[in-house]
Amino acid sequence: MRSNLAPDTIRWLNGARSSLVLLFQGLLVLTALPDGSAAPAAQGSAERPNILWLVSEDNGPFLGCYGDPLARTPTLDRLASRGVLFERCFAQPVCAPSRFALITGMYATTCGPAEHMRAQGKIPSWLKGFPAYLRKAGYYASNNAKTDYNSPIRPRDTWDESSKTAHWRNRPDPKQPFFSVFNHEVTHESCLFPEEEKPLDFPSLDPARVRIPPYQPDTPAVRADWVRHYNHMTLMDGQVADRLQQLENDGLAENTIVFYYGDNGGVTPRSKRFLQRSGTHVPLIVYFPPKWRHLAPAAPGSRIKDPVSFVDFAPTVLSLAGVKAPDYMMGRAFAGAAKSQPNEYVFCTRDRMDERYDMMRSLMNYRYLYIHNYRPDLPYVQWMAYPFQARGYQSWAKEAAAGRLTPATAQFWGEKPAEELYDLVADPDNIRNLVNDPAHREALDKMRAEMKRRVLAIKDNGFIPEGSPLEGYEASRQPGAVPFERVVDLANLASERKAENLPKLTAALDDPNEAIRWWGALGCGMLRQQAAPAEAALRKRLEDPSGAVQAAAAGALAQLGHIDAALPVLERWLTTTNQTFYSVHAANVLIHLGEAGRPLLPVMKKLYAATANDTRNSPPAYLHRNLERNIALLEGRQSALVYPTFERGK
Secondary structure, eight states, X not given: OOXXXXXXXXXXXXXXXXXXHXXXXXXXXXXHSTTSOOOOTXXXXXXXXXXXXXXXXXXXXXXXXGTOTTOOOHHHHHHHHHSEEEEEEEOOSSHHHHHHHHHHSSOGGGSTTTTSTTOOOOXXXXXXXXXXXXXXXTOEEEEESOOOOSSOOOHHHHOSEESTTOOGGGOSSTTSOEEEEEEEGGGSGGGGOXXXXXXOSSOOOOGGGXXXXXXXXXXXXXXXXXXXXXXHXXXXXXXXXXXXXXXXXXXXXXXXXXXXXXXXXXXXXXXXXXXXXXHHEEEEEEEOOGGGGGGSSSOTTOEEOSOEEGGGHHHHHHHHTTOOOOTTOOSOOOSSTTOOOOOSOEEEEEOOBTTBOOOEEEEEOSSXXXXXXXXXXXXXXXXXXXXXXXXXXXXXXXXXXXXXXXXXXXXXXXXXXXXXXXXXXXXXXXXXXXXXXXXXXHHHHHHHHHHHHHHHHTTOGGGSOTTOTXXXXXXXXXXXXXXXXXXHHHHHHHHHOOGGGHHXXXXXXXXXXXXXXXXXXXXXXXXXXXXXXXXXXXXHGGGOSOHHHHHHHHHHHHHTTOHHHHHHHHHHHHTOTTOHHHHHHHHHHHHHHGGGGGGGHHHHHHHHHHTTTSOTXXXXXXXXXXXXHHHHHHTTSSXXXXXXXXXXXX
């Protein structure tokens, strides 16, 4: 009978059997102690543990140890049985802002524009990647091989070695402690794009067995994406087995603390890039060998329910290494000598994803997920070049166009409510919005208050338009630069989309602060025709010093039918070469105008050709992608996404 396991996994299971016996024996000794703890053999000595990070990309906790009945992940299941499994670990919903949090111990939103996908955050001169502190303490630090930190943090200042060949084996002294990172890309979103799956050495998962979440349409294409993702999780498990075998072969397993985690949520639609649990919940398993068991937060085989965030990883590693974490870090150590009190909440953010702007913030605790959508006028799903290569998104779009969406599958395909509240226990798929349920009002009020406290405490730069001189850790903290409480209050007001708020939004248009004027213009645009009394004030903002304010005002006027006033402003910023982010702002407004933007088609085509050779994941490239989509729509080569019209968010 053919095995269902990957050959790499089989090799690891066979080759490491003797080593595993020794490990299990060690664990039996540990658990036999009356208090369930181990004697701190190395505590108080100069010896330090090795620390290994094994990272998989773009996956949620689709592992057997997390209760997934379809998962074929024996290596990680075994690691969890011998280690500590964290049930509630949450990342940012996309890789680059997540890596900023990992490498700094700070939220990307503190150093705008790092909160946006593929942006260079403006960091203070003193900010370092945390492996630099390990190196100063005598560690060898290697990274294989991702370095998209959304910041100018330089790999050569952070790592002894950062490349596709980086390895603990390359350290000059084999006795030197190491911190090594390996990224496994086999589960990455791009693995869903090829038409044909590469041959597997194990039977593919039966599509009929896949559970399709109720928020996704059950189509053959959606099932096919799920099958491929599960298959690639098995491939990743085999790669992890090979890496652990290397550790065994080098005689280092007994002195190495092993982390396994996913870098952001899964890859099927409404996962990656979004703040529902499917986009932020990731697996985290940490194995502590007997020698270092005293550093663990719980006994082997334990499951930790306390919420954990990526900002917690840097202080935790420093704690395990016996290195004091710098005061600027915003996370809490969840293991080691400096272990602190657990988090009550985990904070996640979503801002610009590639070429499309949006802004969402979320909080999670043991029971609830709260999401504030600061741009509820924008649909959840905006067409983006990269994710729409996947069959799942293409299939969902076809179902919407054919009018076959159900109330559950339509929730994610259209305009968003301003707020969402989900019971994570009763509704793990996050489809029943409890915002208007009186039974949960106390929880809602508490999380609203905590959200405001959190964004004010960290000086959330997402409330500042991308491209503004106000962005960045130091600029946004200059006295009087950004009146954050006023800005946040205005953004909350704008997101309500209530006509009664128009006087305050209109008054904001004359404020001396760019961020205030921007939210005033955005708020007027969200009101659409109800903002007609603000026309004169909006027209004044077409000559605003800020390109972002100009673009927002032009968008609001276009909503009122004043296309002739809006288009010259959008054209001006599209063709301004030294303000590329403001160009992306303008392109985002233009694409929502549809047919009304046709007079700019010749300009768009000329600019599209001029940006064809710009580098990937840069503002000119994002402008290029916006133009490509808009031109294709206006020329009839692509179809616009169709959104449902019935009420959502209940």
